[in-house]
Amino acid sequence: MAPRDDDGAAATSAAPELEPEREVAPVMEAAVVGVQNRTALQVPALTVAAVARRLGVAPATLRTWDRRYGLGPSEHAAGSHRRYTAEDVDRLVVMRGLTIDGVAPSEAARLARESDTYDGAVRPGLAASNPTRPGVLGVVGETGLAGGSVARPRTQAVTPTLVIDAALRGDEATCRALLTPAADVLVEAWWLDLVEPVRAGLAARTVLARAGEEADTIVVAAVLASLRDRSTPLARTHVAGRRVVLLLAAPEEPRPLSLHVLAAALAVRGVDARVVAGPVEPHRTVEIAAMTRPAAIVFVTDRADADLTVIGALAGAQPDVPQFVVLPDSAALDLPLGRSVHRARSFTGLLHEVLAVST
Numbered sequence: 001m002a003p004r005d006d007d008g009a010a011a012t013s014a015a016p017e018l019e020p021e022r023e024v025a026p027v028m029e030a031a032v033v034g035v036q037n038r039t040a041l042q043v044p045a046l047t048v049a050a051v052a053r054r055l056g057v058a059p060a061t062l063r064t065w066d067r068r069y070g071l072g073p074s075e076h077a078a079g080s081h082r083r084y085t086a087e088d089v090d091r092l093v094v095m096r097g098l099t100i101d102g103v104a105p106s107e108a109a110r111l112a113r114e115s116d117t118y119d120g121a122v123r124p125g126l127a128a129s130n131p132t133r134p135g136v137l138g139v140v141g142e143t144g145l146a147g148g149s150v151a152r153p154r155t156q157a158v159t160p161t162l163v164i165d166a167a168l169r170g171d172e173a174t175c176r177a178l179l180t181p182a183a184d185v186l187v188e189a190w191w192l193d194l195v196e197p198v199r200a201g202l203a204a205r206t207v208l209a210r211a212g213e214e215a216d217t218i219v220v221a222a223v224l225a226s227l228r229d230r231s232t233p234l235a236r237t238h239v240a241g242r243r244v245v246l247l248l249a250a251p252e253e254p255r256p257l258s259l260h261v262l263a264a265a266l267a268v269r270g271v272d273a274r275v276v277a278g279p280v281e282p283h284r285t286v287e288i289a290a291m292t293r294p295a296a297i298v299f300v301t302d303r304a305d306a307d308l309t310v311i312g313a314l315a316g317a318q319p320d321v322p323q324f325v326v327l328p329d330s331a332a333l334d335l336p337l338g339r340s341v342h343r344a345r346s347f348t349g350l351l352h353e354v355l356a357v358s359t
Contacts, residue, residue, distance in 0.1 A: 045075045045083030055089075055096055062092070069109030071095055097161035111157065160197040167202060167215035172222070179222040180229070187230065187265040188348055191258070195223055199257075220257060227260050231267040243295040245358050248276040248285065250301035251310060258347065259300060265351050271295075271358050282313035289318050295358040297323045298350065304330035312336045322357050324350055 052059040066072025071091055073082040084092070091112040098108035158178050166174040179198075181190045202216050209215075245266060247259045259275045266273040276288065289297065297318075299311055308331070311323060315338055324344045325335055335343060344350035 045073070045085050046089065047081065047083055048073070051084045051089060051092065055092055057096060065092070065095060065105075065109065069095075069106065069113075071109055071112060093165070094162075097159055097165065098157070100159075100161050103157070103159075158194065160194060160201050163194070163198045163219065164201045164205075164215075167198070167218045168205070168207065170213060170215075170218065172218050175218050176222040176225060179219070180226050187227075187261060187268060188351055191261045191265075192347060195219075195257075195261070223257060224260060227264040231264045242270075242272060243358070244292050245271055245273040245296045245298065245354055246276055246289065246292065246294045247273055247298045247300070248280050248310075250299065250303065250306040250308070251280050252307065253301060253303060256300055256302065259298070262298065262347070262351060262354075266354060266358070269355060269359065271355065273354075280310060282310045285310050286313050286317045289314055289321065294318075294321055296354050297321060298326070298344075298354060299323060300326045301331065302328065304328050306331050308334055308336065311341060315340055324353055326350060 046054075048059050048062050052062050055062075062072075072088070073084040074088055075083045075085050094112040095105075095108050098111060099105055103111075163175060163178045166178060179195065181187075181194075198219055199216060202219065207215070247263055249255045249259065255275060255277065263273040263275055274292075276285070297314060301308075306327060308325075308327075311325060314321070314323060315336065319340055321340060323341045325341065326344050327335065332343060335341070337343065342353065344353060
């Protein structure tokens, strides 16, 4: 169901069922272009109809936001209708994103009014979006962005919609900024509350991308960069002699991003976790396990017909090494459960089970 304003004006979906990637949110592009040098000639003011069409909401919704919350057009010329400036559009982008994510219109409007831009970069502050879990997304301080600009903290919460919009318009710098959590944010909370919803939202969209345009790739690159920033400084803090945890995908399957997230979540807790890259046939994996003597092994697959032979091979060669397997329900009947093979059903549960045997 589409989000509604207090007086019943409904916001339509952000884009049509089939949408060209460069036209998904052209008004979003106006929100992140440089503001220090733009003029009225460079960024023409827009009518209510133009903003509604580009933002993906009904004109009646914009009029409601103007009447109830003061988010209306600020430019007025004699003999013409009021028009929306680029700064007005910036605030509407924030309002739209927050209401789509379920924030009450009055609160979304307050955050939109308090948002600002600086040196041409829109940079939302990473404020907690879930009041029952303070610090889930953290709060960002001054952060260097592309071109040397610095973004000041904002009170706007980072939502999946904001990240999705940035990824769809190919804005790598903003995606990286939005997906960089504060140092005190739990890796698993960041993954479950922000990154996973972002990737699910992108997967649900149908776009007509040009050559080289891949929104999910931008998100994945930003996530991996954030994980490197978080875990690389910890590489020299691991206790000598402590055994590693091996993380691997099923043979012939791409490595899921969740393996890298799990490795980072373990690293911040002092566990040396390694993602096994390259071929993972049973004989090769058994050799790796023999050389590294792991404290635990994690096996992840998304396929119902996954090749699970490596699990049985490892259980036979290393019967005392616990294996934690994440797989769909449809593949669970083929899982060779035993004394050392266990099924994990959630990311958080998997993390705690691995910590129990490796710390």
